[in-house]
Amino acid sequence: MTETNDKDGRKSLSLNKPLEAKKTAGGNSQVRQSFTHGRTKTVQVEVRKKRGAAGALGTQKPNTATTAPSTATAKKTLSVAKPVAKAPAAPAQKKSSEDKQAPLLTTDEKAARAAALAGAREQNIKDAERKVIEDAARLEEEKRLAAEQAAEEKVAAAAAKKAAKRRSPEERRLAEEAEALRLTEEENAAKNAQVAVHREKTKSAAKADDSAAEASSAPRRAARSAPADDQPAPDNAPSGRKKQVKSSRSGGGDERTTPARKTDEPRRRAGRLTIGDALNDRGPKQRSLASIRRARKKQQQHSSEPAQKIFREVTIPEVISVQELANRMTERSVDVIKSLMKLGIMATASQTIDADTAELVVEELGHTAKRIAESDVEIGLGGEDEDVTENLVPRAPVVAVMGHVDHGKTSLLDALRKSDVVAGEAGGITQHIGAYQVTLANGSEITFLDTPGHEAFTAMRMRGAQVTDIVILVVAADDSVMPQTIEAIKHAKAAEVPIIVAINKCDKPAADPNKVRQELLQHEIFVEDMGGDVLDVEVSATKGTGLDKLQEAIMLQAELLELKANPDRSAQGTVVEAKLETGRGMVATVLVSRGTLRVGDHFVMGTAMGKVRALLDYRGQQVKEAGPSVPVEVLGIQGAPVAGDDFAVTESEGKAKEIAEYRQRLDKTKKVTATARGTIEQMFSAIKEGSVDELPVVIKADVQGSAEAISNSLEKLGTDEVAVKILYSGVGGITESDIALATASRAIIIAFNTRANKQARDEAAQEGIDIQYYSVIYNVIDDMKALLSGMLAPTLNENFLGYAEIKEVFNISKLGKIGGCIVTEGNVKRGAKVRLLRDNVVIHEGTLATLKRFKDEVKEVKSGMECGMAFENYHDLQVGDFIECFEIEEVARQL
Template identity: 40%
Template sequence: MNVRTMRTLENLARLHRACRQLHSLAYGKVHRTQWKPVLSSACPMCPIQLHPLFWQPDARSQFRLLSTTERKKSSKEKLKLIKPKVKKQEVVIRPRMTVEELAKAMHKDIDHVYEALLNTSIDVNSLEPDTVLDSMWIKDVVKKSGMKFVTAKLKEEEEVVVKENKDVVKRPPADPALLTLRPPVVTILGHVDHGKTTLLDSLRKTQVAAMEAGGITQHIGAFLVHLPSGEKITFLDTPGHAAFSAMRARGTNVTDIVVLVIAAEDGIQQQTVESIQHAKNANVPIVVAINKCDKPKADPEQVKKELLAHDIVCEEYGGEVQAVCISGLKGDNLDALAEAIVALAEVLEIKADYTGLVEGTIIESCTDKGKGPVTTAIIQRGTLKKGCILVAETSWAKVRLMFDENGKPMEAATPGMPVQIVGWKKIPSAGKEILEVESEQRAREVVEWRTYTEEQEKAKKELEVIELKRKEQKDIYNKDREDLFNMTWKQKRNILRSRNNPMLNRPKEQADSSKNRLSIIIKGDVDGSVEAILNILDTYDADEECELNVIHCGIGDISENDINLAETFEGIIYGFNVNANKSIQKLASVKKVKMKMNKIIYRLIEDLKEDLSDTLPTTLEERVLGHASVLATFDVTLGKSKVPVAGCRVLKGYLNRNMKFKLIRNGKVIWSGSLTSLKHHKDDVLEIKMGMECGLSVDGDIKFEVGDEIVCFTGEKIKQKISWDPGF
């Protein structure tokens, strides 16, 4: 062994002794599991090495013990490297937010908010996207989502209130020098089945009436008719059914002339009077078309006389209203009707401005599978072309395609012309105004402003409802305080105990939960149809025996979302002029969801009434089987007891031992129940027929008297019917 090796071993021994001393000092300060290898600072002869947070090389002794301050600082730096701090997402909240607004603020979907509220006292099934949540629940949802809430400042809210108005409005009236004659817009009004659509068929030589479900018009149809004389007339065919009052009112708001169709054999009916009122409210001139004059019972003169009661004076009676006798089915005298319309249009000098930005009115809207949202509109000003940017309600469109009433493409639509417009971002409501804007950016600004104003109006109404409820609760509280002030201490104590009792509100809850409820989903082909159905449902009284809950309504065919929603609420889907493909039908069958399709509106309402009636409990109705009179009474000994027996004769029907019986004395029922025995002479029998005598005993302690009446009856379950009358 050379000198260099010996010196190396001495140094290692010295280092090992020092290391053992350090181990003994550090053992109580650091757990063994936390010790980690130190690269060149540890002793190579020690099986356990020291953690670098506690021991570091020193210039003199190679190792030194860190101070408490240095150790804490080093530990924090180490933890920062190991576990970096995650910054929580901030969510700006307000004291009152709807479910939809909260989901948008959190950048989540609505289902996420519902899931966060599942294990709370809120009934998630009763929540709607527009339900206003209290600040407590808003904060709870944000916390459960692992986010941080920040309350919106009042200054920011004030800045939002003074947001700049960026809405678009109609242009000022045009210079008379720019006005040009346009085709008149004529609306056909009248009672159902008085021949309105058949009249239009004859005018344009088509068969629209044959295609209508049930032979009645259920949509507004807009058609441009070219007369033999060269004039053009735009006709609006409106439904005559009572359910479509809103459609008829919408038709008169865009029309220049009203053609009032009245059947010569029926005269003025309910919807005829309503149509007259719509025309008067819109201040539109009327041309009377007395239809079905070819029928044997036709009486046109009687119709003209009936019109006098409604302030419509025909020319034959010295008035200004033209009345033309026609036959829409046979096409008789239609030329005279067209001439009357053209003559009235010339007198009115109907003109429009063909230049500038487009203005119009939506007559009908729907969703087409291949085209998307489609609207039928009447252009009132300007010339509509492909590429125009339109705004209606809270939707906008860049016109991609235009079609006429026959589905043929159009290059331009001038004032007075009906047109189908394709290119809407979402479906605007029927009856809304169409305005053209300069660019897509301008359209977005208009839609954003209109959406904002709608939200403000909605929030204002909700605030009014909340304040009203608070006032009612405050009034109840003040009244209770006054009542308590006038009570004795014992009375107060009893009331306070009952108020604190959790069972206090159970009877009311049970009453509410026991009320029958029918949840429904309405899907229609066009906006006007859904509107008409909802208007009918508005006539349903909230105090009816069954609660009607419309959980969703929309336009288009039945979808998977509709099935899932109906399954959740155990509801029924009613489709009007819509379809459900095979996969949807199969899904509905698997999930046991009822779907009822109709093409006639009153049949849909009949199905709804039947389903409402099915929710009502059946009633037990008595059906009398026979009558018997007590002729004598006597007692029979059975064992140690005596049983009263009545000797009877059957006067009507028959008595059956297995049926129910009641005993009537002096017109009052004194007993009702079952028989214990029924005998003819000494034989037990099941049935006694009319004219036969018998002896019977009952299951109660009843003493018979001569002259009592025995009635045999059975109970039949009778299905109740809802008392709702939709008006047709």
């Protein structure tokens, strides 16, 4: 099918070869058209005469040459008939009714039709203008809503940014991915809205153009359709389901509209097909995080609103770095450094500043400073400081038994609690604190603490006096007041606790209680018999006499003190003793001062912490809880507490751990400071007096108190020349780690009431480490003193032997000069030390190399005899010189 031009210049359709038309019953023809890709279509064909000027005037002549499909005689128009559209006309050569003239319109009809067409055109133009105005108003409203939404999103983004700082990296990553997905969806929605608005505008403009075109072509359509108004539509005309093919006068050709692709339909795939695209498991394409960051940065740069500064409450510890301070204020480190420079402090971001300087910087930048200290973690430990009087109930008195060694403290305690503990103690002395509870006949309870009496246990006696309510001073009636008795009196007075004097061993023939009372007067202990206010009781632990009076004195003193405590609160107390046991771990003897200790409580004691796994009373039986003045053994300790540490129950495990870590850091700092100070002092001492010989020692004991006592005793043995260096002091058995420590320093291991396991013994034998086992502290001190004495340099004593005068000097070629001498005083020995005196001035001091009488070598020459003498490496001998002969004797020193 080709395009041809008629004589009027209008385009029309023509066929390269005639189409085969199939006649129908109504006189019309049907033509089957073929298109590309095998498509065909059947259309109705009607032949209509061309209407010229003659036809318009009613002078149209009948067409006589309509049988041939020529463009000169007729115009063939191919169209799809519609029920309401133009009525199809029958071919000219088959139908004679076409010769009828079309009716002419009157002037009034033409004017009315033109007016109607003009009014419709104006109405269409007004509708188009109103549509454009409504679209503009809708766009302005959308812009306003978008601006409000952007402002709300900005505020939400700022809040999200604050919250993101407190999020974990995983949470921040998920939040960024969700934000990226949200932004992508918003962009797609905005694009779809723009496309919809553009399509609506295009449709409105096209509708306006169509309306105008329809208004302009209405007269022509009316004129063309007038002759066919009375003709009915053919029965077989298409009902609008098929595509219409129209001939255009202006351009000609086929006009087929391509349907636009819907926005929700997927685009046609372009490029290579990948596995991910085929499986479609990647999901919708999202905007990258880098793109989102760039967009946000660009938005911030173009934002006209200045960023508002947020003022914060800044927590300032005792020491803080510049960078950390800047982070807490959300300020740049450069600004903080500038503030420090204004204060005259030159510091970098990594350097630390004190709390006072940090507070000045915080206030200068407009923030609020809040000072805290690292020790604030202990605030609130143990609950309220003071208990309400209504909650207090009476408690049992805590009594410490103190005195000198072998004055009968433990025997007296055994008599009170009807048990034998002395048989289990090495050497018959108490070497650690024991806590016991005694129930009297009237139901009253008394808690006893048995303290050691040896001078090495001074610290243990001091702790015993500090945690008790009453001190029983035991003095033997057949002995006098001893040094440890005086020390116990001083501890009791320092702790400000009342004293009850128990004069023991009154059953012995040599007992003299009045002598004890008189000696106590020298130390300001005035008993009642001497007109004082201190109670004294004469007792005998072996016979059991006077024990009831002692119990009455204790209860009377307790009533005067009005001892009360609150059991309905978290427990607090003191660590009496600590030890490491096989199978149970670290075990501590705790004396509860107030509150109630229960199984499962979290606690902190010194630098150790833990959870109460079990409570054992002094009999070894398990109990569920322990109230005030009750001594119990606590299991479940993490760490190594020291006897005398405070014990407190915390509300949670985290609180206990935090306090324990703080105390460990504090203890480590103190040790480092003390070590550094000692090192400097030792350096100056070594410069002044020379180096000090040290004896390295590793101490392992059964309980913490014994290890502490041994350490203090050995440190006191040191002098300016020799000293004991304690590498480690702990409790428990000897392990491989102790052997390794001793091997590194070639130290001696002291095992007090403890033993080494098989692996440790084998390793010690292989490395040659000496392990000394002891059960009595006397032996430890004596042996260490002997070792230190052996390390002392011996004393050198000079013993005078005699004088010899040089009478003649002989020069021998092979031997050098030899003096011919006569012994004037004492005797001279070969190999002895000699001094050469010239005019009573020492010229040389050395060793006698040769001593001869005549030609023979002799060992000794006595006074009045002549001999020949020669010095080692010295030959300046003159006649008249005197030779002083002496010897050096080494004498061992003792500490």
